Amino acid sequence: MTRRTSDMVAASEHVSRRGFLGAAAAGATAAGFAQDMTVLDVLKNPLIAAEIKKQQKHVILLWLAGGASQLETWDPKPGRPTGGPFMPISTNVPGVEISELLPKMAGRMQDTAIIRSLSTGIGDHGGGASLMETGRRKEQGLQYPDLGAIIARELGRADSQVPDYVSFYTSTEGRRKGTSGFLGARFAPMFLSDSMIPPNIRRLEAVSEVDHRERADLRALLARRFTQGRHSRNNVLGSHTNAYQRVRGIMASEKLFSIDSEPTAIREKYGPTQFAQQCLIARRMVEAGVPFVKVARAWWDSHGQNFETHQELCADLDHSMSTLLDDLEERGLLKNTLVITLAEFGRTPKINASLGRDHFANAWSTSLSGCGIKGGSVYGKTDADGQNVAEGKIGAGQLFATIFKALGIDHEKEYFVGARPLPISDFGAQPIDAVLA
Amino acid sequence: MRFCWPVLCALLAASPVSSAELLPSGTPINEAIDHYLEAGWVEAKVKPAPLVSGAGLVRRMTLDLAGRIPTVGETRAFVDSGSPSRWTALADRLLSSPDFAYHHRNQLDLLLLATKKNDGEFRKYLLQAARENRSWDVLFRQMMTGREANAAEKPALAFLKARAGSLDDLTNDTSVLFFGVNVSCAKCHDHPLVDDWKQDHFYGMASFFTRTYLTKKNTLAEKYSGLIKFKTTEGKEKQSRFMFLTGAEVAEPKQKKTAEQRKAEDAEVKRQIKDPKAPAAKVPGFSPRAKLVEVALGAKDREFFSRAIVNRIWLRLMGRGIVDPPDQMHSANTPSHPELLEWLARDLADHGYDLKRLIRGIVLSDAYAISSRFAGEGEVPGAETFAVASVRLLTPRQYSLSLLLASANPDQASKQVLSADWSKRREQLENESNGLAGKIELPGDNFQVSIDEALLFSNNDQIQNSLLKDSAERLVGTLKSVSDRRQLIGIAFEAMLSRAPDADEVAVFEAFLTKREKAGRVSAIQQMVWALLTSPELRFNY
Numbered sequence: 020m021t022r023r024t025s026d027m028v029a030a031s032e033h034v035s036r037r038g039f040l041g042a043a044a045a046g047a048t049a050a051g052f053a054q055d056m057t058v059l060d061v062l063k064n065p066l067i068a069a070e071i072k073k074q075q076k077h078v079i080l081l082w083l084a085g086g087a088s089q090l091e092t093w094d095p096k097p098g099r100p101t102g103g104p105f106m107p108i109s110t111n112v113p114g115v116e117i118s119e120l121l122p123k124m125a126g127r128m129q130d131t132a133i134i135r136s137l138s139t140g141i142g143d144h145g146g147g148a149s150l151m152e153t154g155r156r157k158e159q160g161l162q163y164p165d166l167g168a169i170i171a172r173e174l175g176r177a178d179s180q181v182p183d184y185v186s187f188y189t190s191t192e193g194r195r196k197g198t199s200g201f202l203g204a205r206f207a208p209m210f211l212s213d214s215m216i217p218p219n220i221r222r223l224e225a226v227s228e229v230d231h232r233e234r235a236d237l238r239a240l241l242a243r244r245f246t247q248g249r250h251s252r253n254n255v256l257g258s259h260t261n262a263y264q265r266v267r268g269i270m271a272s273e274k275l276f277s278i279d280s281e282p283t284a285i286r287e288k289y290g291p292t293q294f295a296q297q298c299l300i301a302r303r304m305v306e307a308g309v310p311f312v313k314v315a316r317a318w319w320d321s322h323g324q325n326f327e328t329h330q331e332l333c334a335d336l337d338h339s340m341s342t343l344l345d346d347l348e349e350r351g352l353l354k355n356t357l358v359i360t361l362a363e364f365g366r367t368p369k370i371n372a373s374l375g376r377d378h379f380a381n382a383w384s385t386s387l388s389g390c391g392i393k394g395g396s397v398y399g400k401t402d403a404d405g406q407n408v409a410e411g412k413i414g415a416g417q418l419f420a421t422i423f424k425a426l427g428i429d430h431e432k433e434y435f436v437g438a439r440p441l442p443i444s445d446f447g448a449q450p451i452d453a454v455l456a
Numbered sequence: 457m458r459f460c461w462p463v464l465c466a467l468l469a470a471s472p473v474s475s476a477e478l479l480p481s482g483t484p485i486n487e488a489i490d491h492y493l494e495a496g497w498v499e500a501k502v503k504p505a506p507l508v509s510g511a512g513l514v515r516r517m518t519l520d521l522a523g524r525i526p527t528v529g530e531t532r533a534f535v536d537s538g539s540p541s542r543w544t545a546l547a548d549r550l551l552s553s554p555d556f557a558y559h560h561r562n563q564l565d566l567l568l569l570a571t572k573k574n575d576g577e578f579r580k581y582l583l584q585a586a587r588e589n590r591s592w593d594v595l596f597r598q599m600m601t602g603r604e605a606n607a608a609e610k611p612a613l614a615f616l617k618a619r620a621g622s623l624d625d626l627t628n629d630t631s632v633l634f635f636g637v638n639v640s641c642a643k644c645h646d647h648p649l650v651d652d653w654k655q656d657h658f659y660g661m662a663s664f665f666t667r668t669y670l671t672k673k674n675t676l677a678e679k680y681s682g683l684i685k686f687k688t689t690e691g692k693e694k695q696s697r698f699m700f701l702t703g704a705e706v707a708e709p710k711q712k713k714t715a716e717q718r719k720a721e722d723a724e725v726k727r728q729i730k731d732p733k734a735p736a737a738k739v740p741g742f743s744p745r746a747k748l749v750e751v752a753l754g755a756k757d758r759e760f761f762s763r764a765i766v767n768r769i770w771l772r773l774m775g776r777g778i779v780d781p782p783d784q785m786h787s788a789n790t791p792s793h794p795e796l797l798e799w800l801a802r803d804l805a806d807h808g809y810d811l812k813r814l815i816r817g818i819v820l821s822d823a824y825a826i827s828s829r830f831a832g833e834g835e836v837p838g839a840e841t842f843a844v845a846s847v848r849l850l851t852p853r854q855y856s857l858s859l860l861l862a863s864a865n866p867d868q869a870s871k872q873v874l875s876a877d878w879s880k881r882r883e884q885l886e887n888e889s890n891g892l893a894g895k896i897e898l899p900g901d902n903f904q905v906s907i908d909e910a911l912l913f914s915n916n917d918q919i920q921n922s923l924l925k926d927s928a929e930r931l932v933g934t935l936k937s938v939s940d941r942r943q944l945i946g947i948a949f950e951a952m953l954s955r956a957p958d959a960d961e962v963a964v965f966e967a968f969l970t971k972r973e974k975a976g977r978v979s980a981i982q983q984m985v986w987a988l989l990t991s992p993e994l995r996f997n998y
Binding site: 158161162182201202203204207209217218219220221222225226227229230231234235237238240241242244245246247248249250251252253254255256258259260261262263265266270436 | 775
């Protein structure tokens with residue numbers, strides 16, 4: 020067994036990824052440091068900085084909280100007892116059909132791949148969410164980071180002036196904060212649950228702008244003097260300095276959270292729903308260099324009235340997602356931004372007595388659009404009634420490996436907790452090359 | 457391919473240092489520590505950093521023994537003392553102060569429960585135990601087998617109650633926290649590298665807890681029977697045995713029971729689980745948890761128990777375990793100083809698991825007082841040599857208490873600590889620190905300070921309105937009345953950082969005040985105090 024790419028999470032600072040600085044600054048290709056942009060000096064060069072920005076990769080995760088129905092979205096079953104009242108429609112990719120509840124997406128499937136063969140086995144909200152957030156089953160005594168934290172670590176910059184993991188979850192049902200697990204709070208999400216503006220991001224009126232800036236400079240001077248010649252475990256000392264260095268930048272990013280400065284035409288395109296507006300904020304973030312934004316839309320848990328629920332929610336998803344993809348495309352951001360729709364599980368093919376569909380983790384769907392994705396591709400197949408995966412069964416681990424590979428992240432990379440290596444994709448999980456460009 | 461490499465759940469090194477080679481048992485703890493660490497430095501050819509300054513030592517020790525920074529009065533008393541025994545005197549004063557019990561309680565709570573839930577009764581229990589210096593084996597025994605009917609022991613059961621929902625948690629957390637061994641990775645397969653570490657060990661430990669359950673009334677009880685069936689990697693079905701980590705087994709006495717008796721026992725357990733009005737659960741004749749305590753503390757097998765807590769206390773005070781990480785005490789992860797660990801573990805067991813005595817011994821060693829700054833030439837010595845002191849993040853509680861003190865009127869604070877009602881005042885301070893402590897993230901493994909903390913300190917109105925308040929009780933109000941800028945800067949540094957500013961700092965701070973005062977003197981002082989409050993020098997024990 021050869022040791023694969025490793026990354027010492029728990030190592031002392033001398034062997035942290037900061038060691039990469041020298042190599043990258045020596046003139047690595049743009050692709051080389053797009054993956055690990057801890058290169059402070061390089062960023063001061065505006066040309067290189069612009070190139071990096073162009074190359075930087077991002078993820079927007081549209082989290083369909085509660086579990087969207089695959090039959091009313093990506094895997095319709097017309098004419099079957101499980102099919103429900105809605106019909107499939109053809110899309111702009113010949114041979115690919117999706118539910119008629121997603122007409123706008125049907126017109127722009129050229130950048131989107133569908134995976135119809137997720138079989139994940141956990142059918143409760145908490146367990147399913149944990150599995151699909153971290154890409155693996157829970158393990159006693161170990162807290163795995165979720166996708167956002169891994170992406171923040173892999174694609175974020177140590178000195179980033181913008182947040183590197185932003186998570187919107189404004190509904191109360193099924194709300195989960197997300198976790199950076201053993202990667203530590205440095206990679207935890209900036210979590211917005213109550214307001215569209217993060218806490219403590221605004222300067223108090225009692226402190227003038229000049230005072231705020233100059234006292235931070237005075238603090239920085241004390242920090243420089245103190246840290247000289249001192250070393251700390253896991254570079255916690257450095258993280259303290261970094262956190263304060265990022266304050267002014269993060270405060271300046273407050274404007275990203277507001278769509279007021281967007282042209283009316285753009286705002287009108289996205290429309291008035293909260294989900295659509297959060298998608299617009301997500302685009303603003305991506306444009307400003309935020310590596311990971313999660314936008315949760317609740318509550319798809321349609322145990323009763325599945326069809327009315329999906330009529331309403333799919334309309335919002337269809338409009339918001341297609342507008343987001345168009346907008347990213349027009350700005351040249353789509354080729355470097357991966358847009359994912361995912362949930363804790365899908366819904367039962369069987370329609371229950373309340374005309375609902377229940378939790379179903381045996382055969383369900385997800386979509387991947389943009390960065391690194393082979394547009395128009397479909398992977399996997401369910402049987403006639405959608406009860407089982409007929410072809411290409413995959414679990415959360417393979418989906419995560421696929422996501423990593425699409426973003427140019429080594430899916431076999433390992434973190435270390437103590438002496439124990441932990442691969443970022445679940446043990447042995449390989450990507451689905453068929454959906455990758 | 458499922459592959460877990462290397463699964464580090466082995467037993468302790470098979471050949472511990474023979475006790476004949478160890479320093480005599482009467483050696484003072486601090487001398488034994490210095491003896492073994494110095495031997496390590498010679499062997500590794502490293503030169504340790506010099507000792508920290510007197511003011512630095514007071515700060516470090518006060519944070520470690522009292523859970524807060526020292527007051528100006530405390531620092532000065534030490535620095536100005538000409539006594540050759542001032543170091544010992546400081547340790548003894550702090551260890552017998554009311555502060556120690558609070559801090560030791562907070563640390564034990566953090567270790568045992570605080571990351572799971574906040575339990576006021578458990579905290580009270582630990583505080584009382586810390587005040588009495590109740591020994592570690594007694595605490596362990598009470599946490600494992602405390603009686604529900606005994607008011608003094610009942611709160612100790614919170615350790616198990618918080619984990620009673622999961623057999624894995626009961627098993628693994630007990631193994632990790634009391635024996636330094638993370639057994640969870642031996643659940644699915646035997647250890648691939650070390651022959652003597654089998655699934656039998658995981659299920660052996662789990663067997664001691666498999667009968668433990670919570671009744672409907674939230675009391676802890678044990679069932680009358682039950683072991684665990686598990687499958688080996690070859691698919692063979694096995695039944696677990698009561699087996700400790702050393703391989704020592706406990707046999708359950710054969711009891712002749714009729715089918716009716718068994719049925720009645722099952723019915724009783726079922727009722728306990730469902731019925732809130734059930735009478736107190738009966739105690740079965742055979743208690744696996746009591747047996748675990750017996751084996752773990754027995755003369756033959758106590759090494760795990762003693763080493764694990766020695767290593768934890770060492771980690772607390774020195775920033776790194778002798779075995780690191782502390783839940784991986786096994787042959788594939790050897791101690792940096794095996795003889796020292798052996799000696800300390802033996803010494804602790806021989807002295808009735810007296811943690812205060814151990815703590816005192818460590819803080820009186822020269823090794824404890826080494827500087828955290830490496831000014832030498834060449835490579836920085838590795839953390840495992842303990843040749844340079846570690847820079848340790850304060851816990852949220854230590855930080856919150858320290859911020860309250862640092863931003864207080866320094867004269868008042870100095871007087872309070874020496875006053876007769878300090879005990880009462882210390883408790884108030886503990887309560888006052890709750891708010892801020894709750895806003896600061898509890899550090900876990902691989903912790904890094906997040907942007908949330910920096911934003912909190914930069915923009916939250918509570919920081920501005922409480923810590924930086926312009927009032928006679930707070931530092932800002934005190935500084936306001938000092939007209940000489942250099943004197944003002946000196947007072948601020950001493951109150952917050954427990955040291956005098958150097959010439960460069962005076963110059964920079966004086967320039968800052970001169971410039972910022974134009975926009976308002978109080979505000980200038982507030983910003984200066986803010987810079988000191990949020991500096992890493994106050995955030996870390998160094």
